[in-house]
Amino acid sequence: MDIGTLVAGLLTLAVLSFLYRDNPVYKMAESLLIGVSIGYFLVVTWESTLMDTMFEPLFAGDDFWLLLPLLLGLLMFARFGRRVAWLAKIPIGFLIGSGAGVAIPAMLYARTIKQMSATVVPLTTSSGWPDISGIVVLVGVITTITYFYFSREHEGVLGRSAKIGTYFLMVFFGATFGFTVMSRMSTFIGRMEFLLTDFLGLMY
Amino acid sequence: MKRLEPRHWIFVGLFVAIGCTMLLKIPLEIPITDQTQKMYDYIESLPEGSPLIISFDHEASSLPEIKPIALSILRHAFRKGHKLIGVALYAEGTLIGYRLMQETAAEYDREYGRDYAYLGFRPQYIAAILSMGESLEQTFPQDYLGNDFQDIEMLRTIGNYDDVAGVISIADGSLTTHWIEYGGGRYDVRILAGVTAAMVTTYDPYVASGQLNALVAGLRGAAEYEKLIDREGGGNRGMLAQSTAHLYVIVLIIIGNVAYFRSRRKGRG
Amino acid sequence: MERRLPLLVCFVSGLLMFIMYFSSHPTARLINLTVPLYWQIVFAFTLIIGVASYLRNNVRGIKKGESRPYRIVSVGGFVTMVAVAAIWGIKADTPFMWIFENIQIPMQSTVFALLAFFVASASFRGFRARSIPATILLITALLILLSRTPLGNLFDFLPDLADWLRNYPSMSARRAILVGIGLGSLTTSLRVIIGIERTWLGGDK
Numbered sequence: 001m002d003i004g005t006l007v008a009g010l011l012t013l014a015v016l017s018f019l020y021r022d023n024p025v026y027k028m029a030e031s032l033l034i035g036v037s038i039g040y041f042l043v044v045t046w047e048s049t050l051m052d053t054m055f056e057p058l059f060a061g062d063d064f065w066l067l068l069p070l071l072l073g074l075l076m077f078a079r080f081g082r083r084v085a086w087l088a089k090i091p092i093g094f095l096i097g098s099g100a101g102v103a104i105p106a107m108l109y110a111r112t113i114k115q116m117s118a119t120v121v122p123l124t125t126s127s128g129w130p131d132i133s134g135i136v137v138l139v140g141v142i143t144t145i146t147y148f149y150f151s152r153e154h155e156g157v158l159g160r161s162a163k164i165g166t167y168f169l170m171v172f173f174g175a176t177f178g179f180t181v182m183s184r185m186s187t188f189i190g191r192m193e194f195l196l197t198d199f200l201g202l203m204y
Numbered sequence: 205m206k207r208l209e210p211r212h213w214i215f216v217g218l219f220v221a222i223g224c225t226m227l228l229k230i231p232l233e234i235p236i237t238d239q240t241q242k243m244y245d246y247i248e249s250l251p252e253g254s255p256l257i258i259s260f261d262h263e264a265s266s267l268p269e270i271k272p273i274a275l276s277i278l279r280h281a282f283r284k285g286h287k288l289i290g291v292a293l294y295a296e297g298t299l300i301g302y303r304l305m306q307e308t309a310a311e312y313d314r315e316y317g318r319d320y321a322y323l324g325f326r327p328q329y330i331a332a333i334l335s336m337g338e339s340l341e342q343t344f345p346q347d348y349l350g351n352d353f354q355d356i357e358m359l360r361t362i363g364n365y366d367d368v369a370g371v372i373s374i375a376d377g378s379l380t381t382h383w384i385e386y387g388g389g390r391y392d393v394r395i396l397a398g399v400t401a402a403m404v405t406t407y408d409p410y411v412a413s414g415q416l417n418a419l420v421a422g423l424r425g426a427a428e429y430e431k432l433i434d435r436e437g438g439g440n441r442g443m444l445a446q447s448t449a450h451l452y453v454i455v456l457i458i459i460g461n462v463a464y465f466r467s468r469r470k471g472r473g
Numbered sequence: 474m475e476r477r478l479p480l481l482v483c484f485v486s487g488l489l490m491f492i493m494y495f496s497s498h499p500t501a502r503l504i505n506l507t508v509p510l511y512w513q514i515v516f517a518f519t520l521i522i523g524v525a526s527y528l529r530n531n532v533r534g535i536k537k538g539e540s541r542p543y544r545i546v547s548v549g550g551f552v553t554m555v556a557v558a559a560i561w562g563i564k565a566d567t568p569f570m571w572i573f574e575n576i577q578i579p580m581q582s583t584v585f586a587l588l589a590f591f592v593a594s595a596s597f598r599g600f601r602a603r604s605i606p607a608t609i610l611l612i613t614a615l616l617i618l619l620s621r622t623p624l625g626n627l628f629d630f631l632p633d634l635a636d637w638l639r640n641y642p643s644m645s646a647r648r649a650i651l652v653g654i655g656l657g658s659l660t661t662s663l664r665v666i667i668g669i670e671r672t673w674l675g676g677d678k
Contacts, residue, residue, distance in 0.1 A: 004571065008579035015583040019215050019590055027543050033580045035547035039554025040573055042524050044295040047563055048325045049517040052346055053510060069511040073518030089479035089674055091515050096673055097483030098508050100662035101490030102334065102386075107662070110389030110415065111655035115648050118413035133641045137412075140645025141652070148653050165649075170606045172646035174613025175639050176405045179422070181592050181618060183269060183402035185222070185449035186423035188589035189442040190268015191582060192222055203227060211594045218593050232623060235632070264578040265585035299570050300578075306565075328516045331509030338506035349564060390494070408639060409648040424621060447622040449589070454618055456597040457611065464601045 001199070009199035012191060140168040218452060225448040232427075232443040239411065240428040243396055243418035244280065246370070252285040254369040255362060257336075259383065260292040260301030261329070266376035266400050267300060272426035272438035273398035274301075274374045278308040280433045282319070287358045289368070290322040291336075291344070293329040293379055301374075302348055316349075317356050324348035330382050337365050337391040365393035370417070376400045380407065384415045398425065480668050487666035527551075613638055 001009075014029040054070060057063045072094060078087035119141045123134050146158055147165030154162045196203040250256075258278065262270050281288055290305050292298040302322045309320050316322075323344040326332035335343040340362055341353040353359055361367060371393055373380040380397045388395045394417050399407060401422025410416035420429055423446055426439025490508060493501045528551070531544045557568040564570070602608040619625045620635035664670035 004575035008575045011576060012579050012583045015580055015587070018587060020212070028546055029580055030584075031543040031547040032550045033577065033584070035550025035552075036554055036572060036577050037581070038524060038527060039551040039558075040569075040577060041295050042520060043555060043558040043563055043569070044298055044325055045327050045517050045520055047558070048298075049327055049513050052344075054514050057345070065507070066514075069514035072511070072515050076515070076518045076522055079522070086475040086479070089475075090482050091518075092673060093479035093481075093483035094486050095512060095515060096665055097485070097487035098490045098512065099330070100483075100665045101487035102330065102494065103658055103662045104491055104666075105494045106385045106389055107655045107659040110385035112652055112659070114389070114413050114415055115409055115652050115655070118409070119645075119648065133637070136641045137645040137648075140642050141649045144646045144649030145653065148649070165646075166606050167609055168642050168646040168649075170609040171613045171638055171642040172405060172644075172650075174610040175617050175643040176402075177610070177614045178617025178621075179404045180402040181450065181453050181596070181614075182422055182424065182446065182621060183266075183400045184586070184589040184592050185446050185453075186269040186401065186442060187266065187582060188218075188268075188586040189222060189226070189423070189445045189449070190271070190438070191579075191586045192226055192445070193268070193438070193441065194579070196223070196226060203229070211598075214594050214597055215590045218590060233626075235626070237636075264573075264581040267578055267582050268586070296577075296581075299565060299573055302565055303574075326513060327520075328509070328513045331512040331516075335506050335509040338502050342506055342510070405639065405643055405647055408644040409651055412640065412644055412648075450618045450622045451624065453593055453596045454615060454622075456593060457600050457615065460597045460600060461602055461611075464603075 001201075005198050009195065012195060012199070139164070144168050214456065218449065221448050221452045222445045225445045226442075228444065229441070230444050231440065232447065234424065234427055234431065234443060236428045236432060237421075237425070239419040239421065240425050240432065243277065243372075243398070243420050244429065244432045246394075246396060246418055247277070247280050247284060247286070250284065250286060250369050253287055255287040255289060255358070255367060256281060257289045257291060257365075257368050257371040258301070258305070259371055259373045259375075260290065260297030260304075261294055261373050261379035261383075262300075262376035262400075263294055263296045264300065268438075269400045269423055269426075270374060270376055270398075271300075271304070272423060272442075273420055273429070274304050275308060275437055276426055276429040276433060276435070276439065277372060277374070277398055277420065278304060279311065279435060280429070282308050282312040282314050283433070285319075286369075288320040289340075289359070289362065290320065290348075291332075292325040293332055295325055295327070297374075298325040298348070317351070318358055321356050321359055322348040329379055330386055333382055333386045334390070337387065337393075339364055365391045368393065370394035370396055373397045374399075375403065377403065378406060380416070381410070384410050388415055401425075476671075476674055479674060480671070484666055484668060487662075491666070524551075613643070 011029055014025045017023055018026040054066050058066045058070070072091040075087050075091050078084045119138060121134050123131050123138065125131050143161045143165035145165070146161040147169065149158070149162075152158060193203070258281075260274070278288070288305065290301050292301045305320055305322055309316070314320055323340070324347065326343060332343060340359070344353060346352055347356060365371070365387065371383055371387055373383045373395065375397060376399065380395070380399060383395050387393050395415070396418040397407065397416060398420040399422075401424065404419070404421045407416055407419055411419050420426065423439050423442050426437065427443050428439075430437045430440050486508070489504065493504050528548065531548050534544045535541055535548070554569065554572060557572065561567045561569060600611055600614070602611050616631065616635045616638060620632045625631045625635070661670060665673070
């Protein structure tokens with residue numbers, strides 16, 4: 001067994017020890033994971049973003065416009081000075097504003113219009129019979145939307161519609177729960193495969 | 205040592221159920237679902253040498269579930285001789301993506317730079333998706349290994365999404381949504397995905413509306429894909445254990461409810 | 474000035490990116506390429522600030538003696554990653570990636586795998602048919618789970634029924650949620666650009 005497998009196996013067992021109860025071994029492993037993850041994320045982002053797309057072209061004299069995001073980035077540090085803290089809101093304004101500008105057409109077209117147009121489909125089959133599935137989708141979308149309509153009290157027709165909407169939501173939550181169980185079990189199976197095969201050598 | 209609580213016995217039961225069935229190693233016959241078949245058919249239908257972007261949009265935590273999906277799709281694409289461009293929109297996917305591509309490329313004697321390239325990671329996924337839509341070279345002036353974009357033979361003809369046959373997002377969260385809404389919605393690139401089972405219901409509306417062209421879901425989807433490409437892997441190996449885990453959870457739900465109704469009846473009495 | 478300038482930057486950048494969406498003029502394409510690249514760079518700086526806060530909190534904690542061993546291990550892990558990256562780089566087959574592959578990946582995926590146990594425990598303790606909605610939820614979950622076992626294949630109708638539930642009623646509820654989120658994001662984005670929504674500026678004015 002190589003040292004990497006040994007370390008990985010011992011740390012896997014340290015994390016699994018949490019199943020018995022919270023303990024110092026688990027806490028150590030958890031703390032190590034936090035530190036290592038932050039270090040990893042910082043280094044990878046630094047290397048792939050600041051070095052590759054900013055400092056290298058800037059030092060090579062290829063693109064002096066890059067001084068602009070550099071300035072915006074440096075302004076973020078203004079939040080540490082009390083009198084100049086407001087300057088940090090300029091890059092935040094840039095991020096939020098341009099993000100919102102890009103999001104409007106995407107939300108309108110790709111999310112709202114596309115989804116609504118997929119709901120409005122012929123409700124009969126080519127042979128003239130009602131398309132039950134299509135009707136279910138239409139009723140499901142309308143009643144679930146009414147459930148999330150909070151500008152009026154849920155009474156009368158609106159109340160009944162919202163109640164049907166909750167049933168559709170429960171089907172969604174039930175299906176999601178079922179698939180989530182599958183997902184979590186798959187992750188555990190993957191770890192068990194590592195323990196039984198690579199670490200303990202019980203399975204080949 | 206403290207006395208074991210009821211939850212501990214549930215945990216022990218799950219350990220035993222999964223551990224024992226894994227040691228049994230009995231293969232399970234599984235039917236192929238439409239969405240897995242769609243992914244297979246699309247990769248199969250492309251002419252040899254078609255460029256595809258494989259985006260590793262996942263974290264390390266979901267690797268046990270994601271890896272069999274990614275491996276089977278990569279194996280199929282390499283076997284068909286397609287040109288694969290790897291990117292990562294989550295930092296943790298960076299090395300994982302590179303390793304998976306390297307491993308599968310070696311199985312089919314594919315060469316770096318000619319048959320596949322790995323561009324690495326860019327943060328702010330919406331920004332990365334949008335800028336790749338304008339220029340892949342400007343978004344990734346260098347690849348993961350530090351080579352200049354123009355020095356990589358297979359990338360010389362790639363400008364943006366117009367020059368690729370599609371994007372396959374391997375994801376464990378909602379990142380594929382951004383590929384659909386920004387990549388597909390704005391640049392009209394074909395989006396396909398391999399996702400963890402927990403995310404399946406999130407993507408169902410996009411599958412129904414045709415915005416997502418194929419969806420390989422979870423370990424089960426990986427097992428189906430392995431069957432399609434006739435190559436056993438982690439998906440198939442885990443099927444019996446997963447089925448046992450499902451049955452275990454079903455039994456727990458039933459026992460819990462029987463106990464609940466009995467206590468309610470007693471309460472009334 | 475302190476509020477107007479950030480608001481102006483927000484308005485101009487928002488309007489610019491909104492208009493550029495509808496244009497394929499070379500200048501528009503250049504802006505569509507450049508602005509997202511700038512986001513990435515500014516984001517990297519925000520990350521540095523986050524890391525600085527993490528270090529400051531932990532160093533303070535170590536000095537005060539609060540959970541000292543755990544904080545030392547955490548900061549030690551962080552410093553090691555940065556140090557090995559600075560010395561040997563971060564590409565494949567470096568010590569940096571050895572730590573990622575043999576420490577970070579196994580631990581992170583095992584933390585995630587713990588959820589399998591809590592899902593099983595929750596199924597036993599909390600998944601009860603107390604009301605009609607709860608019963609619908611429970612039956613759907615059971616059908617979905619059962620359809621993915623060999624037992625489910627014994628009954629021909631079961632996988633089909635589970636797929637129908639997923640593809641129609643469940644999908645329709647998710648679609649309604651998506652549309653709701655879409656409309657909500659749309660209006661919030663508009664409010665941000667035109668300056669009605671100002672909570673990001675902080676303060677109570």
